[in-house]
Amino acid sequence: DIQMTQSPSTLSASVGDRVTITCRASQRIGGWLAWYQQKPGKAPNLLIYHTSTLQSGVPSRFSGSGSGTEFTLTISSLQPDDFATYYCQQYNSYYSFGQGTKLEIK
Amino acid sequence: EVQLVESGGGFVQPGGSLRLSCVASGFSISRNDMHWVRQGPGKGLEWVSVVGIGGDTYYSGSVKGRFTISRENAKNSLYLQMSSLRVEDTAVYYCARAEMRTFDHWGQGTLVTVSS
Numbered sequence: 001d002i003q004m005t006q007s008p009s010t011l012s013a014s015v016g017d018r019v020t021i022t023c024r025a026s027q028r029i030g031g032w033l034a035w036y037q038q039k040p041g042k043a044p045n046l047l048i049y050h051t052s053t054l055q056s057g058v059p060s061r062f063s064g065s066g067s068g069t070e071f072t073l074t075i076s077s078l079q080p081d082d083f084a085t086y087y088c089q090q091y092n093s094y095y096s097f098g099q100g101t102k103l104e105i106k
Numbered sequence: 107e108v109q110l111v112e113s114g115g116g117f118v119q120p121g122g123s124l125r126l127s128c129v130a131s132g133f134s135i136s137r138n139d140m141h142w143v144r145q146g147p148g149k150g151l152e153w154v155s156v157v158g159i160g161g162d163t164y165y166s167g168s169v170k171g172r173f174t175i176s177r178e179n180a181k182n183s184l185y186l187q188m189s190s191l192r193v194e195d196t197a198v199y200y201c202a203r204a205e206m207r208t209f210d211h212w213g214q215g216t217l218v219t220v221s222s
Contacts, residue, residue: 034208043212091207095153
């Protein structure tokens with residue numbers, strides 16, 4: 001099984017900040033990496049797939065990058081609506097999620 | 107508009123069974139892989155199972171042999187038959203549509219509580 005590890009687990013930031021979340025896979029996943037945003041009591045929402053492709057309707061302040069086993073999600077200028085929990089997911093071999101990164105207001 | 111609506115969750119004792127349903131609208135499930143993903147209380151997301159377009163099925167190790175995923179294309183519905191339930195199966199269960207193997211639409215979830 002492929003294990004996904006996100007860091008940090010919690011991130012405190014302010015509106016307007018640039019933030020980066022890292023996701024590491026236990027083995028190479030060939031770019032088959034997605035990012036989801038989840039707000040309390042709601043289902044997750046797909047943000048990015050195949051490492052860096054923005055899902056339709058997702059603001060351009062979100063971006064993804066990486067290769068091999070290390071990937072990042074960057075939010076260029078935090079907006080109030082962005083405070084949520086973010087999950088990475090690999091779909092190279094079956095499916096597995098990272099443990100999540102909670103983005104909090106500082 | 108794509109919609110997924112789960113039902114069937116509830117309270118069950120350890121060792122019991124439950125069947126979850128997910129009714130889709132706005133698309134035909136026969137054209138997509140369909141998944142179940144769960145989230146324990148205060149925990150992260152855990153992939154559970156998938157049924158492919160061709161009917162092939164796969165399961166996570168934690169549910170293999172206890173859960174069965176199926177689809178009924180005529181009813182545009184996805185199911186998850188859960189048996190030998192354990193306390194650790196307590197979670198909100200989401201059905202999700204896969205597009206290019208990523209989950210682009212999710213239901214609102216149905217809560218399963220396993221407790222004595």
